[in-house]
Amino acid sequence: MTPFYFGDRRRRLFGIFEPAGVTRVGKRAAVLCYPWGAEYVHAHRAMRQLAVRLSAAGIDTLRFDYFGTGDSAGEMVEADLAGWETDIELAIEELRDMVGSARVTLIGLRLGATLAARVAARRPGDVDMLVLWDPIQSGMDYLTSLGAAEAPSAFGPPLVVHGFPLTVGMHRDLSAIALAPPLAPPCARELTLITDRGNPRATAAEPPGGSRARSDATEFMSGVSPWIEDPDKIGAVPVQVIQRIVHWLG
């Protein structure tokens, strides 16, 4: 494990490189894309566990904080989604330089999945596989779930969402999210995992008693939602979901 900063002076990003723990045929590398805000804080433990399991399966990983979040430089009020997508592209380059891999896998959770899908669509030659774990598909639904459906005033202070500032620009970026399948570029394999109990697609399509593939690309699973603060499940890690991702990346 190597914690380090990368990027230029004005946009230094904090990342953790987790080298593959075993050698496998064919080099594999993955960039992990975090969710945002309180979801990032709560999901951090699960994302680290995912990185550790991927490492044990022989996959190099880099997980990192977007500009203005976590340990990276900047403030949230300076951030926007286009910048975060650029950060993911920079992380791809960084990981490729570190491990010598031609292509990488993107794995994103919640907003991180949405950003990963956008980057994959823009850089099909760089992304071999895409794992979208409960992606934000509708920005307005997402903002509503955060209690932030109404845009902040352009002349007032930023909206504060669960302790994190949300500027007019970021609100506009988020509200514009409308992710529609297919989410991966044609030359990349894609797995979308839906575990969120609140997702209408999950409750409508999930068969009783467990997980099932709805199509080649989308699976519904029962499991802990690690981005949600639940006093009864503090520290719980969604082992089945993590195992599924590791197995699928095989």
Next chain:
Amino acid sequence: MSQRISEQAVLFGSWTSLVGIVTKAVSPASANRPAIVILNTGIIHRVGHHRMFVTMSRALGAVGYTVLRFDFSGIGDSSPRYDGLSLVDACMAEIREALDWLERDGAASRMILIGLCSGADHAVLYGHTDPRIVGLVLMDPSIPPTLRYYVHYIGRRLRRLRSWFNVLSGRSHTLRMLMRHMLPIAQRYPLQNRVPRQTIERHYRNSVDSGIEILAIFTEETTRQTYREQMIEALPNVSFGDRLTLEFFPGSDHTFALESDRSRLIQLILQWVSAVSKTA
């Protein structure tokens, strides 16, 4: 990142497995200033709720302090340890390792610990065991309840409509608390893993006797305390003297979710740390 500070990712500890971020002023820090170590809150990683500890580190770094925020083993990015130490013993060992690292790095020979909730408790447990510690910033540390606390707490709950819904649905924390305290049969069950008052008093007494300055900050919207002086009334056998600075944040929740509360908190800590640096 501010032009005035630099941040460096570090690995340290017995197994080089503890992850931390060191924040420093770009210009050399003033001699004899204590370094500052920020501890985890529960299982939240070193960034803290609402990124609070990042903002705090940078504010302190910008005025010349070296700050280390790090993850205990098994929390955040730090790997678990496998030597069989209990959780508390592991935390104590790792605080020492953090201080050793800072001292070897030339940051300072005097240190201040900052912690919220469990982080505050770990700071109190550790502080008096290490002569390098000159100050503790404790946000919502564990303190025993007092009679006045119960009167405040229950009164506050009874004034809230939601509490009545909880009573009717059997989910009321207040009702459970009353049941536990007022019914003899319930007295057999301890409330929330409470540490005995005598134990808490001993650690604070040792801290004061060791010459450690304490800034204790309490928020109102918690289940732990409801008024500013609760700490003094709850620990009657500790003579804090002028070692203790008490602050109370009315209306603030346990994690300082409001930006205005966080700003006030950081300003308060900056002023207090500056004063301790000059006197300690």
